[in-house]
Amino acid sequence: MGKDRYLTFALCKGRLANQTLGLFEKIGISCQEISDPGTRKLIFVNEELKLRFFLAKGPDVPTYVEYGAADIGIVVRDIIMEEQRKVYEVLDLGFGKCRMCVCGPESARDLLNSQERIRVATKYPNIAKEYFYDQKNQTVEIIKLNGSIELAPIVGLSEVIVDIVETGSTLRENGLVVLEEVCPLSARVTVNPVSMRMENERITKLLQDLSACVSAGG
Ligand code: PRP
Numbered sequence: 001m002g003k004d005r006y007l008t009f010a011l012c013k014g015r016l017a018n019q020t021l022g023l024f025e026k027i028g029i030s031c032q033e034i035s036d037p038g039t040r041k042l043i044f045v046n047e048e049l050k051l052r053f054f055l056a057k058g059p060d061v062p063t064y065v066e067y068g069a070a071d072i073g074i075v076v077r078d079i080i081m082e083e084q085r086k087v088y089e090v091l092d093l094g095f096g097k098c099r100m101c102v103c104g105p106e107s108a109r110d111l112l113n114s115q116e117r118i119r120v121a122t123k124y125p126n127i128a129k130e131y132f133y134d135q136k137n138q139t140v141e142i143i144k145l146n147g148s149i150e151l152a153p154i155v156g157l158s159e160v161i162v163d164i165v166e167t168g169s170t171l172r173e174n175g176l177v178v179l180e181e182v183c184p185l186s187a188r189v190t191v192n193p194v195s196m197r198m199e200n201e202r203i204t205k206l207l208q209d210l211s212a213c214v215s216a217g218g
Contacts, residue, residue, distance in 0.1 A: 006050050007195075007202055010070035012058040012079075016187060019095050020074045021053075023218060027209040062087050062190060071195035071203070077185045078164060082124045087190040091207055094214050096187035100127060102180040103171055104153045104160035109179050111159055112138075121145050121152030122162040131162065131182050150174045 011017040021034060031053050034044040043054040056064060058075055062085035065073035073087065076096045080089055102112065102120075111118050121143045122128045132140045143158055150170055152158040164185070165171060165178055189210065196203060 004050065005199070006045070006052045007072065007199060007206075008052045008054070008070045010054055010056050010061045010064040010073040012061055012075045013055045016058075016074070016076065016096050017055055020093070020187070023093065023095075023210065023213060026213050026218075027206075059083055065190050065192050068192045068194055071192050071199060072206075073190045074187060075190070077183075077188050078124060078127065080188060080190060081130075081183075082126050084126060086193065088193055088196055089188050089190050091189040091211055092214075093187040093189060093210070094218060096185070098164050098166040098185050099178075100124070100162065100182040100185055101165045101178045102131070102160050102162055102182065103150075103165065103176050103178050105175065106177055108153065108159045112136075112179055115139075117141060118160060119143055119158035120160055120162055121149055121158035123147065123149060124162055127182065128162040150176060 011020055021031065024030070029046065029049060029051065031044045031046050031051070033039060033041070034053055043052060045052050054070070058079050059082070061073040061075045062080055062083040064070040065087045066085040074093070076098070078100055080087070115138060117139055119141045120128050120132065123145055125142050125144050128142050132138045143152070145152060149161045149163045152161050153176065154174060160179060162182065171177060189207065191203060
């Protein structure tokens with residue numbers, strides 16, 4: 001493709017977008033107006049470098065990348081695992097660190113070692129299914145929720161939850177604990193497979209710069 005084509009980035013709205021833009025600044029890629037907290041604009045252009053950035057809801061980022069509406073997407077890995085889109089996951093950016101865990105009251109620990117058909121509430125049904133069915137060989141009932149997952153075991157909707165734990169304070173304040181760790185998570189760079197071929201030079205250079213910056217401590 002020609003030199004004039006824009007390379008398009010899908011970023012996850014919120015704190016992760018700010019951290020991502022901070023890292024980009026360090027490798028000489030800036031996009032002033034996107035960091036303006038008052039703006040309602042969703043798309044931003046760096047004319048000089050022929051780059052475009054847009055802000056999307058986290059779970060939509062891999063969708064934009066799979067369809068090629070964005071060449072590159074940056075999200076925490078839970079979303080990549082849950083959405084199961086056809087994208088290349090190419091770089092760990094080292095921030096946005098947290099863990100995907102099975103949590104619940106201490107009293108639920110034994111249920112995880114039994115073959116009982118327990119109920120698991122989660123925002124991540126695919127991750128929960130993969131963990132319980134494929135890794136643990138335990139048949140469970142998965143109940144999809146959209147947020148405030150910690151409520152589920154407290155009010156008796158489920159025995160345990162599969163959710164993100166960052167500082168652990170939501171669990172602590174609600175009398176819950178981590179029972180098992182599913183996997184560690186952090187922000188990842190994803191690339192559309194066709195873009196990776198067609199824009200290989202530009203994307204490889206960008207990944208090298210990002211990787212060097214991350215290795216040097218971000
Ligand atoms: C996430 C997650 C936990 C919490 C963990 O929820 O689902 O509830 O953060 O963070 P902590 O370990 O630092 O307490 P989020 O705030 O994204 O909102 P949600 O409840 O709507 O999912």
